[in-house]
Every structure is written in structure tokens, then in C-alpha cells.
Amino acid sequence: xxxxxxxxxxxxxxxxxxxxxxxxxxxxxxxxxxxxxxxxxxxxxxxxxxxxxxxxxxxxxxxxxxxxxxxxxxxxxxxxxxxxxxxxxxxxxxxxxxxxxxxxxxxxxxxxxxxxxxxxxxxxxxxxxxxxxxxxxxxxxxxxxxxxxxxxxxxxxxxxxxxxxxxxxxxxxxxxxxxxxxxxxxxxxxxxxxxxxxxxxxxxxxxxxxxxxxxxxxxxxxxxxxxxxxxxxxxxxxxxxxxxxxxxxxxxxxxxxxxxxxxxxxxxxxxxxxxxxxxxxxxxxxxxxxxxxxxxxxxxxxxxxxxxxxxxxxxxxxxxxxxxxxxxxxxxxxxxxxxxxxxxxxxxxxxxx
Amino acid sequence: xxxxxxxxxxxxxxxxxxxxxxxxxxxxxxxxxxxxxxxxxxxxxxxxxxxxxxxxxxxxxxxxxxxxxxxxxxxxxxxxxxxxxxxxxxxxxxxxxxxxxxxxxxxxxxxxxxxxxxxxxxxxxxxxxxxxxxxxxxxxxxxxxxxxxxxxxxxxxxxxxxxxxxxxxxxxxxxxxxxxxxxxxxxxxxxxxxxxxxxxxxxxxxxxxxxxxxxxxxxxxxxxxxxxxxxxxxxxxxxxxxxxxxxxxxxxxxxxxxxxxxxxxxxxxxxxxxxxxxxxxxxxxxxxxxxxxxxxxxxxxxxxxxxxxxxxxxxxxxxxxxxxxxxxxxxxxxxxxxxxxxxxxxxxxxxxxxxxxxxxxxxxxxxxxxxxxxxxxxxxxxxxxxxxxxxxxxxxxxxxxxxxxxxxxxxxx
Numbered sequence: 001x002x003x004x005x006x007x008x009x010x011x012x013x014x015x016x017x018x019x020x021x022x023x024x025x026x027x028x029x030x031x032x033x034x035x036x037x038x039x040x041x042x043x044x045x046x047x048x049x050x051x052x053x054x055x056x057x058x059x060x061x062x063x064x065x066x067x068x069x070x071x072x073x074x075x076x077x078x079x080x081x082x083x084x085x086x087x088x089x090x091x092x093x094x095x096x097x098x099x100x101x102x103x104x105x106x107x108x109x110x111x112x113x114x115x116x117x118x119x120x121x122x123x124x125x126x127x128x129x130x131x132x133x134x135x136x137x138x139x140x141x142x143x144x145x146x147x148x149x150x151x152x153x154x155x156x157x158x159x160x161x162x163x164x165x166x167x168x169x170x171x172x173x174x175x176x177x178x179x180x181x182x183x184x185x186x187x188x189x190x191x192x193x194x195x196x197x198x199x200x201x202x203x204x205x206x207x208x209x210x211x212x213x214x215x216x217x218x219x220x221x222x223x224x225x226x227x228x229x230x231x232x233x234x235x236x237x238x239x240x241x242x243x244x245x246x247x248x249x250x251x252x253x254x255x256x257x258x259x260x261x262x263x264x265x266x267x268x269x270x271x272x273x274x275x276x277x278x279x280x281x282x283x284x285x286x287x288x289x290x291x292x293x294x295x296x297x298x299x300x301x302x303x304x305x306x307x308x309x310x311x312x313x314x315x316x317x318x319x320x321x322x323x324x325x326x327x328x329x330x331x332x333x334x335x336x337x338x339x340x341x342x343x344x345x346x347x348x349x350x351x352x353x
Numbered sequence: 354x355x356x357x358x359x360x361x362x363x364x365x366x367x368x369x370x371x372x373x374x375x376x377x378x379x380x381x382x383x384x385x386x387x388x389x390x391x392x393x394x395x396x397x398x399x400x401x402x403x404x405x406x407x408x409x410x411x412x413x414x415x416x417x418x419x420x421x422x423x424x425x426x427x428x429x430x431x432x433x434x435x436x437x438x439x440x441x442x443x444x445x446x447x448x449x450x451x452x453x454x455x456x457x458x459x460x461x462x463x464x465x466x467x468x469x470x471x472x473x474x475x476x477x478x479x480x481x482x483x484x485x486x487x488x489x490x491x492x493x494x495x496x497x498x499x500x501x502x503x504x505x506x507x508x509x510x511x512x513x514x515x516x517x518x519x520x521x522x523x524x525x526x527x528x529x530x531x532x533x534x535x536x537x538x539x540x541x542x543x544x545x546x547x548x549x550x551x552x553x554x555x556x557x558x559x560x561x562x563x564x565x566x567x568x569x570x571x572x573x574x575x576x577x578x579x580x581x582x583x584x585x586x587x588x589x590x591x592x593x594x595x596x597x598x599x600x601x602x603x604x605x606x607x608x609x610x611x612x613x614x615x616x617x618x619x620x621x622x623x624x625x626x627x628x629x630x631x632x633x634x635x636x637x638x639x640x641x642x643x644x645x646x647x648x649x650x651x652x653x654x655x656x657x658x659x660x661x662x663x664x665x666x667x668x669x670x671x672x673x674x675x676x677x678x679x680x681x682x683x684x685x686x687x688x689x690x691x692x693x694x695x696x697x698x699x700x701x702x703x704x705x706x707x708x709x710x711x712x713x714x715x716x717x718x719x720x721x722x723x724x725x726x727x728x729x730x731x732x733x734x735x736x737x738x739x740x741x742x743x744x745x746x747x748x749x750x751x752x753x754x755x756x757x758x759x760x761x762x763x764x765x766x
Contacts, residue, residue, distance in 0.1 A: 053453070057445075057450060060445075152587060156580070160580060164764070167764065168541070169541060169542035169764035170469075170580065170581060171585065171588050172439070172541065172581060176472055262447075263440065264472075265472075269444060269588065272445065273444065274444075307435070307443075307446055308454075310434070310435050311435055311455070312458065317407070317408075317442075
């Protein structure tokens, strides 16, 4: 028990150290750009957690990011680089938008159908990638990038073509959905409980699925060694397809949440880069969903808080993005450095033995 | 030993930070003029400025920012600025959130400066009915307008009568063009942009036929729309590529209608390679500086005077949500303190053409040249104005299609 706790602490420590170090490096960078570090830190925290509404805003960034992370953990567990997650988010958003525009039914039915459609849209897009990968031998990175381009192209076509605003051709998006099908928001918190709830369910669900079920065990076996898993009787091709479909479904829900709770319309950049940011978060979390969820929250805090840097310190707007980039880089570097040290320690120990 | 060095290296920034933190209260206060306007709360006037593009775009957004700075400086007020507020650059930033933030910081007046902010600023105005706001280029406060929202008693509109600026731009293009091929680099398609493309065409046609005495059939005028107010990689067409295509197809004057400076920048490069080409940028007074030798001139906005009037009304407590569509000061269209739009002639314009252009501007000023005059038909042959008719402001503002003689999509329906 004690050794296990020590082990956990051993793997945890690098990340615990890496995050503050990264934050310090990021603040140093901002300090060079004339932002007083302590005030910057205070603004970042106040701007994202300083009031009920701000916490709500941060949770609304966290929800789609957590869904994307959950999607990615599933495919990473199966040994797949699902770079196409952005496209799957977009596909989910398109499908949900279609329902919001076309279905006339009681609002609750429309909203539920938007989620179902988003799930199906994302899963279908990932399924296509799965078929290309599993049957066609196309590497999932290339297939995923290609399908993301196609999905983005489809949104632009829809926004400028069939779904354009009357008399307007602009990539700024479709008409707003009817107000009654906007996902309900708690006014005091400016939060859509549905969106955040789905994020939490996805995180917990994926955790349980991968840790506590036979399905998860087989998926992990497939990811750790396809040939070995096959010899043990795991139908690996089918499991790879399951991974794609499940991942796409979760990404599609993120897409439905983004149009239903955030934009209330379809915009070309609907995925908001949450898919790509999700990849970084999941890498930082070593593919573990229970680490990805808090790291995603950290990035949501930075993303929301950095708006304040412009509003209150009059910093250039690109510095927020640079700050986030430096954080990721610093955490990766610190993680890599720790790993190298661990390897060196192992080697020395081996030499001594 | 190595570990120690690494730790030292890691600590160095922290130490530096500590040093900086101790001396971080040196934020210089901005110099305030002698007559600082104070609000009821005893604080100086604070203006919140929401920009759609980069604050230094040398185009639409920078023109708005400098307009707000003009107002703030005159009243000793302060500015709170946020730029790049659009779904592509800031996916998690909404207008109501930004507005709330600015109000929390003490903003007494808020400017939302893009057509793209329609949904957001209407929502924000309803959420904070006590805070005066201006939606530039919008129509919610126009009692006769299609988008009238009488319920929003705190949201006014300001727009310059850029039709005149664009007519002058079109005239300059037609005066200087050797090939008779003029291309318009369009942003997205809506009432406003159709209005401005049509204005450019009317100016070009007038100067091509009436001033130069050419046949109207020898004038080719086409428009290509990129899809948004500025380049969003992967989403809009790349304006630089569009400019290249214009040049490849024989165009020698490009008139820009987008927020940024690609048309003049790329045209300057092409001219440096030895081609005879010109450009007319847009929005920002100093836009010609990007490539002065190919610049025929720039129609631009001076938001300063109207923003100052609005700010003053807020200080005096007389703010009213009016719809203002403000023309140039015809006595001097480049007077920074009086005009809402202007046209600054560029170095590329020949002396002779500059004189002809001045005559054209004088004609617009005294009303002897009136271009919104029938007969005018749309591309599909349907009439905008019958012979002898003059267009009403409503007809001009809500321009449903492109005029006959223009090649390009109009997205009309």
C-alpha cells in the first residue's frame, strides 16, 4: 500500500513540479512584455474564477475540452492517434445544427435529438476514419487530417450556401437557432448544466470503462500490442473500430454542446481548436483521463483568464496564446527531463546490480 | 553537480520574478489633459472598445481604435480595448461576456464595431439597459430600418456615408486604368458591402464615360468575395491569392473592400516586378503608406468626431440611442475634426488625374453629380430606379443586389 502510494507520488511529482515551473516561465515571458507577474497571476485567476459567472465561463470552456480529452483517451488507449478529433467535433456540430434548423418539435425533444445527432455525426465521421485505417491501411493521422479538412470545408459550404442568412454570404455563421432550443443556462452561473454534466459523465464514464470493464482491458491490450492481443483472442480490428466510434461519439457530443450551448449557431471555426488542445492535454496527462480532466480545467482557466490580460493590462491579444503555448512546452520539457532522469537512474541501478 | 546547475537555472526566472514583483507598482499613469471629464461616480470617463480584427490592422479596426483614442484624449477619458473578437480568433469570448467585464471595470460607454457583432451586442444591450452603447455599422436604432429594436433604449448606431468615399475610389480607378479592367476585393456579402461595391461601380462608370469619354461596354468591373472581413486561414479565400488572380486576368486597378491591407501590399510587390498596376486600399487614413507608389488614394473613416460627440453626450447625461449615418464635411473632406469619411489621394495618381478627381469630388459636394439616379438596373435586369428617380436612404442602405455592369455573385435572395 505504502509502496503504491510512493509510486503514485513518484509519477505525480514531475507533473506537480512541471506545472508551477511552466507557470513561472510563462509569467516571466509576460514580464518581459511589461506585465507585472503577480498582477498577471491575480488577473488570470480572478478572470477565470473570480465570480460565479466567471467560474461558469471557465466550466463552459472545460466541458467541450473534457469531452475531447475523453474521446482522445479512448483512441490513445487503443494505440491510435486520433488527430481527426477536430473533424469529428465539426461533424457533430453540423449534425446537431441540422436538427436544430429542421426539426420542429417541443424544445426538449429538439435538444435531445441534437445531442443524439451530434453523437451519431461524430461517430460516423470517426467510423469513416476507422474504415480507412482498419480496412484501407491509411494511417489514422493522415486520414484524420484529411477528414478534418473535409468537415471544415463542409461547414464553410453550408454557411455560405444552403444555410446562409437571408441576403448574406458570410463565414461568420448561420442564423441563430430559435431561442427555445438553446441549451438551458443557469443565469446566475452562466453555465449550461447539460454541457458540464455531459463533460463530467464522459470523464467518469471513460475512466470506468477503461479501468473496470472487460472492454477496457481488451482495448488496453490492443493498444499495448496488437499482435499479442490478437494471439490472446482479442478481435483487435473490431476493438479498433469500437475505439474510433466511441471516440467520435464523444467528440460529436462536444460539437453538439458547442453549437447548442456556446455559439447557438454554426460557425466555421466551431471546434475552437478544442480537439488540438485536447491532444496536448492528454499527452501531458500521459493518456490518463483522471489527470486529463484537471489539466483541461487548468487550460480552461488560462484561456478564460488571459482575456483579462488584454482588458486590464492592455497587453497584445496574441500574448494570451503565446502564454498558453509556453505553458504546454514547459510542461512537456519538464516531463521529458524527469523521464530522462528516471531512465538514467534505472541505468545506474542496473549497472550497480 | 549537473542537477544543481539545472535547479539554479530553473530558479533564476523565479528570482527575477520576485525582483519584478517587488517593483511592479511602477505602472505609469497615462498623462491626462487639463479638462478631464468626470462621470457621476467621480471617475474619469471610461470607454470600452470591442474590435473585430487586430488593433493594428491599418484598416477598419485601427480606424475605430484611433477614433476612440481621439474621443478619450479630448475628454481625458480612459480606454479599455479588446481586439480580435470573432469566433475564429477568440472561440470562447462572447460579446455579452466582454461587455459585462468592461462594465465591471467601470466602462461608461461601449462601442461594438462590427456588423459581425450583431447578435452579441443586441443581447448585451438588453442585459445592461443602463449602459450607453454604440453598434457601429448597425441599424437597430433606425426607426424606418428593417432591424429596428425600439426596446433597446441604450444602443445607438454610427456609420459613415462611405458611398461617397467609394464613388471617389471608383472614379480614381477608372481615371487611371489603362486596361479598363477594375477588380473589387470584396469581404463577405451583405447589404453594406453590396452598397459599397455598387457605389464604387457608379463612380467608376461615371468617370470612365463622362470624364474620359469612353464607351461603358469597354469597362470591365468584377468583384470576388473572400467570405469575411479579413483573412481567416482555411476559412476565407486568401486575399493575396485573389489579388494575384485579379492581376493574372488583366486587371490593373484593384479596389479593396476588406478590413486589411493585402490588396495594396501585394500590388506594391507586383509593381516592383515591373507591372503597371495600382490599388485603392480602404478604411484607414494611412493605408497608402504600405506601398505609396501604387496607391491611387484611400477612402477612409474618421470615427473620432462622432465618437467624441457620443462620449460627450454620455458625460453630459444626454445620450440618446440614435441612428447616425454621417456624410463627409464637404467643405474639407479630410478635416480630422469635422468629417466622418474622407479620401486621401495617393502618390500613384497622376497630376492630371488628381485634378480630374478634385473636379469629381467638387461635383459630389455641390450636388451637380448625383449617382444614385435612375435609370439603374440590377444584374438580373430588374430595376432599382426608373429614369428620373433618386434612391432613398432605405434603398441605398438595404442594397439587395449588385448593379448591371458588375460581374460577380450578389448572394441576393
